[in-house]
Structure formats: structure tokens, C-alpha cells
Amino acid sequence: MSAKISSYETAEIRGPKLAFNLTPENCGRMLKRSKRLLVVVGGDALKMKIDDGVDVPEVAVRLARSLGGTIVASPGVFKAFQGVSAVKLINMGLEDAVNRLKDESWKGFDGMGGYDMAVFIGGLYYFQSMMLSTLKHFAPNQKTISLDRFYHPNATFSLENLTPDKWKAGLDAMLQLLEEKK
Amino acid sequence: MATKISIKELDSQFAKIRGLDLVIGKIVEAGEEWSEPVGPTPYPDITALRSWDQRLLARYPPFYSPLSDFCEFCTYGKCDLTAGKQGACGIDMATHQGKWSLLTCVMGAAAHATHAHHIVEYLIKKYGEDHPIDVGSEIGVEAPLIRLIAGIKPKKLGDLKEVLTYLDNQVTQLTSATATGQEQAPVDYESKALHAGMLDNLALEVADIAQISALGLPKGNSDTPLVEIGMGAIDKSKPVVLCIGHNVAPGSEVINYLEDKGVYGSVEVAGICCTAHDLTRYSKNAKIVGPISRQLMFVRSGIADILIIDQECVRADVVDEARSVGTRIIATSDQVCAGLPDLTEKTPDEIVKALLTDTPAVLVRNPVKVGEVAARAAIEAAPQRKSEKGLKDEQVLANTSRCSLCRECTENCPINLDIGYAVNAAKKSNLEPLQKIFLECIGCGRCDEACPQSIPVLSTINAAASAKIREEKFTIRVGRGPIRDTEIRNVGRPIVMGEIPGVIAFAGCSNYPGGNEDLAKMADEFAKRRYIIVASGCAASDLARYRDENGQTLYEKYPGDFDAGCIVNTGSCVSNAHPIGAVIKIASIFAKRNLRGNFEEISDYILNRIGAVAIVWGSQHQKAMAIATGANRLGIPVILGPQGVKHRRAYLGRSEDDEKWSVLNARDGKKVYGGPAPEHLLYVAETIEETMVMAARLVMRPNDTAKGRMIKLSNYINLHKQLYGTMPDDVQRFVRAETDIPITMKEDVIPVLEERGWKPIEIPDPTLLDRMVLRRE
Ligand code: SF4
Numbered sequence: 020m021s022a023k024i025s026s027y028e029t030a031e032i033r034g035p036k037l038a039f040n041l042t043p044e045n046c047g048r049m050l051k052r053s054k055r056l057l058v059v060v061g062g063d064a065l066k067m068k069i070d071d072g073v074d075v076p077e078v079a080v081r082l083a084r085s086l087g088g089t090i091v092a093s094p095g096v097f098k099a100f101q102g103v104s105a106v107k108l109i110n111m112g113l114e115d116a117v118n119r120l121k122d123e124s125w126k127g128f129d130g131m132g133g134y135d136m137a138v139f140i141g142g143l144y145y146f147q148s149m150m151l152s153t154l155k156h157f158a159p160n161q162k163t164i165s166l167d168r169f170y171h172p173n174a175t176f177s178l179e180n181l182t183p184d185k186w187k188a189g190l191d192a193m194l195q196l197l198e199e200k201k
Numbered sequence: 202m203a204t205k206i207s208i209k210e211l212d213s214q215f216a217k218i219r220g221l222d223l224v225i226g227k228i229v230e231a232g233e234e235w236s237e238p239v240g241p242t243p244y245p246d247i248t249a250l251r252s253w254d255q256r257l258l259a260r261y262p263p264f265y266s267p268l269s270d271f272c273e274f275c276t277y278g279k280c281d282l283t284a285g286k287q288g289a290c291g292i293d294m295a296t297h298q299g300k301w302s303l304l305t306c307v308m309g310a311a312a313h314a315t316h317a318h319h320i321v322e323y324l325i326k327k328y329g330e331d332h333p334i335d336v337g338s339e340i341g342v343e344a345p346l347i348r349l350i351a352g353i354k355p356k357k358l359g360d361l362k363e364v365l366t367y368l369d370n371q372v373t374q375l376t377s378a379t380a381t382g383q384e385q386a387p388v389d390y391e392s393k394a395l396h397a398g399m400l401d402n403l404a405l406e407v408a409d410i411a412q413i414s415a416l417g418l419p420k421g422n423s424d425t426p427l428v429e430i431g432m433g434a435i436d437k438s439k440p441v442v443l444c445i446g447h448n449v450a451p452g453s454e455v456i457n458y459l460e461d462k463g464v465y466g467s468v469e470v471a472g473i474c475c476t477a478h479d480l481t482r483y484s485k486n487a488k489i490v491g492p493i494s495r496q497l498m499f500v501r502s503g504i505a506d507i508l509i510i511d512q513e514c515v516r517a518d519v520v521d522e523a524r525s526v527g528t529r530i531i532a533t534s535d536q537v538c539a540g541l542p543d544l545t546e547k548t549p550d551e552i553v554k555a556l557l558t559d560t561p562a563v564l565v566r567n568p569v570k571v572g573e574v575a576a577r578a579a580i581e582a583a584p585q586r587k588s589e590k591g592l593k594d595e596q597v598l599a600n601t602s603r604c605s606l607c608r609e610c611t612e613n614c615p616i617n618l619d620i621g622y623a624v625n626a627a628k629k630s631n632l633e634p635l636q637k638i639f640l641e642c643i644g645c646g647r648c649d650e651a652c653p654q655s656i657p658v659l660s661t662i663n664a665a666a667s668a669k670i671r672e673e674k675f676t677i678r679v680g681r682g683p684i685r686d687t688e689i690r691n692v693g694r695p696i697v698m699g700e701i702p703g704v705i706a707f708a709g710c711s712n713y714p715g716g717n718e719d720l721a722k723m724a725d726e727f728a729k730r731r732y733i734i735v736a737s738g739c740a741a742s743d744l745a746r747y748r749d750e751n752g753q754t755l756y757e758k759y760p761g762d763f764d765a766g767c768i769v770n771t772g773s774c775v776s777n778a779h780p781i782g783a784v785i786k787i788a789s790i791f792a793k794r795n796l797r798g799n800f801e802e803i804s805d806y807i808l809n810r811i812g813a814v815a816i817v818w819g820s821q822h823q824k825a826m827a828i829a830t831g832a833n834r835l836g837i838p839v840i841l842g843p844q845g846v847k848h849r850r851a852y853l854g855r856s857e858d859d860e861k862w863s864v865l866n867a868r869d870g871k872k873v874y875g876g877p878a879p880e881h882l883l884y885v886a887e888t889i890e891e892t893m894v895m896a897a898r899l900v901m902r903p904n905d906t907a908k909g910r911m912i913k914l915s916n917y918i919n920l921h922k923q924l925y926g927t928m929p930d931d932v933q934r935f936v937r938a939e940t941d942i943p944i945t946m947k948e949d950v951i952p953v954l955e956e957r958g959w960k961p962i963e964i965p966d967p968t969l970l971d972r973m974v975l976r977r978e
Pocket residue numbers: 613614615616617618620638641642643644645646647648649658659
């Protein structure tokens with residue numbers, strides 16, 4: 020029997036192009052191939068630690084470090100990254116960041132070129148959904164992956180809807196896989 | 202485009218003419234009492250300001266976030282427009298989003314224009330066309346938007362009719378552009394959306410100055426009375442007439458009738474949304490239940506004996522909800538007939554009888570009649586009202602036993618509250634999570650619809666929070682209407698020089714991501730920092746619904762002047778005209794710029810010199826987007842809260858695009874760097890931290906003096922450090938000379954500037970308009 024994948028918000032029903040649903044392990048395999056990774060951390064990230072027990076800033080830092088990626092953190096959560104070293108960190112609102120990501124001629128935060136993968140984690144569901152929609156429609160070559168606990172149909176790849184425990188365990192497994200690389 | 206031909210003196214073989222200004226479709230006789238010359242765009246048509254719009258859109262291109270992947274506007278469709286695909290008619294997604302943008306703004310503009318029609322027609326019928334426009338003795342510039350856009354100076358109610366005719370004509374033309382096969386470029390859709398926004402702002406002013414003049418609403422005085430607001434403020438022991446919507450006419454007639462009969466003190470007249478504001482402006486004994494988020498909650502309480510619905514922001518289920526708790530309903534507007542039988546032609550006796558017997562919901566399109574009928578029916582119905590209608594709290598909460606924690610409700614909540622978890626906790630007798638949700642809930646009721654166990658979820662939230670509801674009683678300063686010319690004279694210079702760090706206007710609906718307290722905390726912080734705070738509509742109500750650590754509401758804590766460190770409530774949605782009008786008046790009164798038909802020049806002035814920004818933290822309605830877009834055309838940036846992303850469009854600048862931030866120096870015509878000031882015209886923020894720092898950034902203007910920039914930068918850097926823990930990444934873009942750096946921050950800032958290769962630049966006399974250059978080198 021095939022499982023029904025639906026968006027987290029009931030009415031967030033999209034069209035023919037929906038995110039490929041991946042397990043956390045498959046996300047890890049996919050991410051391993053990334054040469055220029057951008058991790059976009061949304062403004063709901065701190066709440067997720069309280070609600071779901073997942074320390075999203077820590078996940079983002081481990082992820083970026085393991086792949087040499089850059090983190091762009093929404094201003095509301097930026098303070099949580101204070102004192103973090105060995106990773107490039109940008110403080111920028113999601114709309115501002117996506118406005119740059121959708122521009123094919125943009126040279127990235129370091130001037131070295133665009134990003135081959137943008138990971139989204141920690142955003143307000145409806146807000147992040149719309150940012151992913153912008154990229155899906157206006158930057159069709161920009162690959163995006165949502166590592167949030169909820170399925171995001173507008174990403175290129177997304178986790179399915181998970182319980183907090185499964186999400187936490189899945190992210191751990193994914194990070195271990197990525198960190199093994201080193 | 203409207204064209205003006207001025208003929209000072211013509212002596213030809215055909216005619217002799219002296220002192221004649223000709224404007225398309227209209228002749229303005231020289232020597233008319235208003236001596237101000239007519240600018241280039243009186244009554245601009247839909248393309249008259251296109252070149253100004255294109256300047257704005259080149260700097261702040263539209264940023265689209267589609268809410269749906271399809272176009273469903275014609276029978277070729279549905280068409281999939283994903284990722285570059287075109288629809289059967291040839292439209293692509295960006296153009297489709299442009300169409301949505303125009304549609305949203307034109308819906309808002311049409312709603313406000315119709316509202317203006319209704320109120321002006323009612324007032325003319327009652328007070329006559331010659332009733333003078335008088336919005337206060339200290340207010341010489343009585344109608345800044347009308348002067349600026351229409352190019353007329355209205356003296357009596359009848360003068361507003363020509364502005365209404367213009368609005369009708371333009372709204373029709375804009376709507377026509379959205380039809381299939383018409384407009385086809387996003388940039389032109391956006392230019393038209395900006396036009397719709399401008400019309401919306403104009404309609405606001407028409408409606409408000411008419412009602413201020415004729416109904417004797419406050420005329421700009423700062424010390425209007427404090428009145429009660431809150432679900433707990435309503436005296437249930439009295440008959441209760443509840444008015445929902447935006448048109449004060451029927452509600453004010455209820456008060457008139459009760460006063461005539463000498464029984465006003467024994468009947469409670471209250472409102473929700475903007476009618477509530479205007480009722481308290483009309484009579485300080487009226488009460489405000491709350492903003493739109495309280496609509497369903499309060500109607501379900503059954504406390505109202507009579508519910509009057511007028512127009513705009515009336516929930517589509519309110520008639521059924523009110524009926525289910527035994528409240529009688531009177532619909533009053535052509536816009537919201539609600540499927541009800543029209544009893545307008547019946548006598549008051551017949552209508553009262555119908556309401557109290559077999560027809561508990563009726564349409565009556567005559568405000569005077571509504572006044573009598575509602576008052577009489579409420580008095581008669583009140584004794585039949587059970588002390589508490591519907592189920593008792595315990596009975597409602599007992600429903601939670603059916604909760605299976607499926608979380609369907611959570612997945613339907615538009616702001617992602619974990620209501621399922623809270624209902625399930627209540628099942629185990631823990632009401633705390635539900636009580637917390639009450640503080641954040643926007644009262645939409647979507648969770649009710651979602652629950653497969655038919656648990657009335659919203660009622661459950663209310664039952665859990667019933668003690669809080671009873672205590673929900675705050676104070677709000679009655680909407681004062683316009684800003685006085687004397688106030689503009691006092692603050693004009695410090696605002697333009699930047700010494701008052703900015704004007705921050707709070708507007709919009711109560712569609713917040715996490716409760717209204719966030720809004721109030723933002724206003725509190727900016728008032729403490731001595732910005733000028735202005736609020737209108739549901740945002741003004743929500744600022745009141747909060748007490749600080751000393752138990753004071755913001756209206757008790759801060760004076761109501763248009764001055765640094767004060768909080769002004771201008772009134773209802775239509776009173777949003779006044780913060781916008783105040784900004785225009787700075788250009789006119791302080792800078793002595795002509796307003797008459799001079800839109801482009803004044804917008805250029807505002808964009809480059811007046812540090813005003815609006816925060817629409819809870820945008821829900823199309824009207825909110827229309828108001829914001831109108832402000833944008835005038836050069837006022839707006840920040841929306843996260844739900845505003847569903848309006849699908851922002852106008853974003855890019856701070857690193859140095860080329861786009863050049864301005865002309867009016868002193869010598871040279872192109873110089875003006876900085877990303879303001880960086881965006883319409884930005885959607887995710888969190889309050891982002892909103893606050895963004896607001897402190899968006900009030901910067903190229904014209905700021907060194908002292909002014911120092912004050913603005915000091916707030917910006919300080920908030921950035923406080924909320925983000927770091928020095929702003931873009932500080933170097935805002936320092937023109939070392940004198941701009943706040944003295945106490947020099948040690949921190951100078952090394953950063955050096956590291957980032959900063960070089961001093963000249964402070965220009967900034968403009969985007971060639972014709973404003975005084976002298977070319
Ligand atoms: S009524 Fe409140 S809890 Fe229910 S869906 Fe709406 S916002 Fe969420």
C-alpha cells in the first residue's frame with residue numbers, strides 16, 4: 020500500500036511539480052554531493068527546540084561544517100549562533116536571502132558563485148512554504164531541500180511529515196552520515 | 202494622462218483669453234479662491250504616474266511568492282504555470298502574480314471607495330451638500346491627499362462627489378485591466394496596483410473627513426478620552442447592540458435614537474473592528490469589544506441582543522453564528538445583504554415585530570430606521586436573553602473527551618498553533634495550553650471545521666480562557682482623526698533633518714503569528730526610543746490590549762500627540778489617511794512644496810527626506826495591501842508580518858546594488874550615492890526582531906543631516922546589537938561622513954568601517970527627478 024504524502028498544512032495543495040519525498044538518510048546522501056551548500060535557518064528555529072526537542076541551530080552548524088557550507092540565519096534566531104566558529108554565518112531575513120537566491124547571476128555571500136543546494140530548516144511553515152514557492156517558480160534551477168519536520172511540497176526535496184522523535188533521530192542519522200565523510 | 206495647458210494671455214484673431222488653466226475634462230478658472238498653481242497631474246488617470254512607478258519598480262522590483270501553481274481565471278484553464286510554463290492564453294507566472302497584485306489592491310480600493318460613497322451619500326442626505334468640511338480649527342490643510350491627488354480643495358460635503366466620481370472611473374478602468382487579454386507585463390500590473398493603492402488612500406480621506414465634519418468626530422485634539430475596550434468591558438446586564446464592520450452610520454443612529462429617548466445610559470452600544478472605533482469617536486460611552494480576531498468569539502458568547510452588520514471585514518458565517526445563539530441580526534449595506542429579506546420599506550414597528558418573532562435576521566438599508574429598530578428590538582429582546590446563552594464552560598470542555606489527538610485542527614490552523622495538543626491536554630484536565638493559545642489565537646475558527654470528532658475547538662479555547670475573557674478590559678484613547686498643522690510645524694524640521702528618528706505607523710488587521718502583545722511591545726520600544734508612533738484600525742485596538750510591567754496600557758502610558766515619544770490613535774481604517782496625510786503635510790507645511798496635483802514631486806520628497814515607515818504586523822484583508830501599496834507609491838516603506846507573505850508580492854531593493862542607490866543632487870545635478878535608504882518599499886518579515894531592526898533601518902533617508910543620521914544610526918546599531926548581538930553588516934552603507942557616527946559608538950564603528958574599506962561621501966540634496974535639479978554644473 021502506498022503512503023499518502025500530503026503537505027503539513029491541509030490546504031497547501033500544489034500542482035504537478037511536488038517535492039520528492041526523501042528519508043533523512045537519503046537527504047544525507049543527496050547533500051553529500053553538494054559542492055556549494057547554503058543552509059537557510061528560519062525564524063521558528065528556536066521554538067522547535069522547545070516543541071520538538073531539536074536544536075535547529077546546532078543541526079545547521081553541524082551540517083554546514085561537515086560540507087563547508089554557509090549559514091544564512093533569519094534575524095529572529097541569529098543570536099543563537101553567537102560564538103559559533105569555523106562556519107560562514109550571515110544574518111539576513113528569509114525574504115532578502117531568497118531574493119538573492121532566485122537571481123541566477125548572484126555570486127553568493129562570498130562572491131564565489133551561486134549555491135548548488137539550499138537547505139531550508141526552522142522556518143514558520145507558511146512563510147517557508149512561500150519562500151520555496153518563489154524559488155520553485157522563479158529559480159527552477161536552484162535545488163532546495165527542506166529538512167523540517169513537515170513535508171514542504173514547494174521544495175525540490177523534502178522530508179515527509181514526521182513525529183518529533185523520528186525527526187530528531189533522522190536528523191542525527193543524517194548528520195552522522197555527513198560527518199563520517201571527514 | 203491628464204494634461205494642463207496654462208494660458209496667461211492669448212490675443213489671437215479667434216479669441217482673447219486671460220488667465221485660464223485647462224485640464225483634460227475640466228476647466229479650472231484662474232482667480233479661484235485657492236491660489237496654489239495646479240501641478241502636472243490633477244486627477245491622474247491610470248498611466249499618468251507610470252514613469253514615477255517605473256522609477257520605483259526599477260529600484261524595488263516586485264518579488265513574487267505564488268500561493269498557487271495554477272491560473273484559474275478563464276475557461277482555457279486551469280493552467281499550470283510552474284517554473285516558467287505559460288498558460289493557454291500565454292500568461293506566465295510573474296505576470297499572473299502581477300495580476301493578483303493589482304486585483305488585491307483594486308479590491309481594497311473598491312471597498313474603501315464604496316465605503317466613502319456610502320458615508321458621503323448618507324451625510325449629504327442628512328446634512329446637505331453645503332455642509333462645510335471642517336476637520337479642526339488648527340488644521341488648514343484639511344485634505345492633503347485630495348489636494349495632492351485630485352488637485353481640489355474641498356470646502357463642503359458636495360465637493361467630495363467629484364472625487365467619488367473619479368474613484369469610480371479609475372477603479373473600473375483598473376479592474377478592466379485585469380480581464381483576460383488586457384494588461385500583460387508585471388511592471389505595468391504593478392504600476393496599476395500602485396495606482397489602486399493611491400486611490401485607496403484617497404478614498405480613506407474622503408470618508409474620514411466627511412464623517413469628522415458632519416458627525417462631530419474629534420478634530421485632531423491630542424487628549425481625546427480614554428474609553429473601554431475588551432470582551433470583559435461589555436455590561437451584560439444591559440440590552441446590548443453590537444455593530445460589526447466599518448460604516449458608523451447605522452450604529453450612530455442607534456445612539457441618536459437612544460439619546461432622543463433619554464435611555465442611552467441603559468443600553469450598551471458596542472462594536473467590533475472599525476465601526477467600533479468610529480462609534481467611540483461619535484460617543485465616548487460606546488465601547489470597543491476588540492479587533493476582528495474577537496468577532497467569532499464574541500458573537501458566539503450570545504451577549505449581543507442585536508447584531509448590526511454593515512460592510513467590510515464581516516465574517517461570512519456571522520449571521521448563522523449569531524442566529525445559533527439567539528442574537529437577532531440586521532444587515533444594513535448594499536455590499537452585505539447576506540441573503541436576508543429586505544424590510545427597508547416596512548415601518549419600524551413591523552420590522553421590530555418581525556425581528557422578535559419569525560424573522561430574526563433582516564436587511565434594512567436605511568441607517569435612521571436601523572437606529573430605531575435596533576434600539577427598540579434590543580430593549581425588548583434583552584429580557585429573553587438567558588444569563589448565559591449556549592453551553593456552560595464545563596459542558597463545552599467535556600467535548601474534549603472525544604479528542605483522538607489526530608491534530609487535524611493543528612494542521613488547519615493558519616498560524617500553526619498546536620491546538621490539537623492543547624485540546625488533548627484539556628481532555629486530561631490541563632487547561633493551561635488552551636489558555637496560552639487563547640492569547641495567540643486569531644479567532645478564525647478553521648480548527649472547528651477540521652475536527653473529525655466535531656469538537657467545537659474555538660469554543661473550547663474560549664471556555665478554557667473564560668476567566669481571562671471576563672478580565673479582558675483595557676483602555677484606548679479615542680481616535681483623534683487628523684494631525685494638526687501646528688504639530689507638523691513643530692516636528693517637520695526634526696523629522697526631515699532626521700533628529701526625530703522616524704514616524705512609525707502601525708496599521709492592519711489582527712492576523713498575527715503569535716498574539717497582539719508582539720505588536721504592543723514593538724510600539725512600546727519605539728515610543729521609548731522617541732519615535733513618533735501612529736496607529737489606526739485593528740492595530741490601534743490591539744495596541745490597547747496589553748499592559749506593561751506597571752499595569753498600564755500604552756494609551757495610558759504615552760501622550761496622544763504627534764510628537765516624539767507619543768502614541769497617536771487616529772481612529773478606524775479610514776483614519777489611516779491621517780498618518781499618510783501627515784507625511785504629505787510635512788512636505789507642504791514645513792517644506793512649502795505645492796501639493797495641488799503634484800504627486801510625483803511630493804512622493805520624491807517623501808521617499809528621499811521623510812523617515813516614515815509603516816508596520817502592518819497582522820495584514821489580512823485586501824484593504825491592508827491596498828493601503829500599504831498606496832503608501833509605497835508615496836515613497837513610504839511598509840513592513841508586513843509573516844502572514845502578509847500570502848499577499849504574494851513584496852517590493853525589494855538590494856543593498857549591494859550600488860548603482861540603484863544613486864540619487865541626483867539637486868544642487869548641481871550630479872548623480873551621487875544616496876545609500877539604500879530606504880532599502881525596501883514592501884518587505885515581509887518573519888519575526889518581531891527582524892521587523893524592529895528593519896524599521897530602524899528603513900527610516901533612514903539620503904537627506905538626513907549628520908545629527909539626524911547619528912540619531913537614526915544609534916537606534917539602528919543599538920537595536921541590532923540588542924536583538925542580534927552584532928554590529929550591522931551594512932553599517933558602512935549608512936555612514937556618509939565621520940560626523941554621522943554616534944559619538945558613543947565611534948570606537949566600535951570606526952574599525953568596522955576601516956575593515957570594510959569605507960570612504961566618506963557627500964550628503965546630497967536628493968531627488969530622483971531631473972526637473973527638481975536647481976542648477977547643473
Ligand atoms: S481559531 Fe485559533 S486555534 Fe483555531 S485555527 Fe484559528 S487561529 Fe488556530
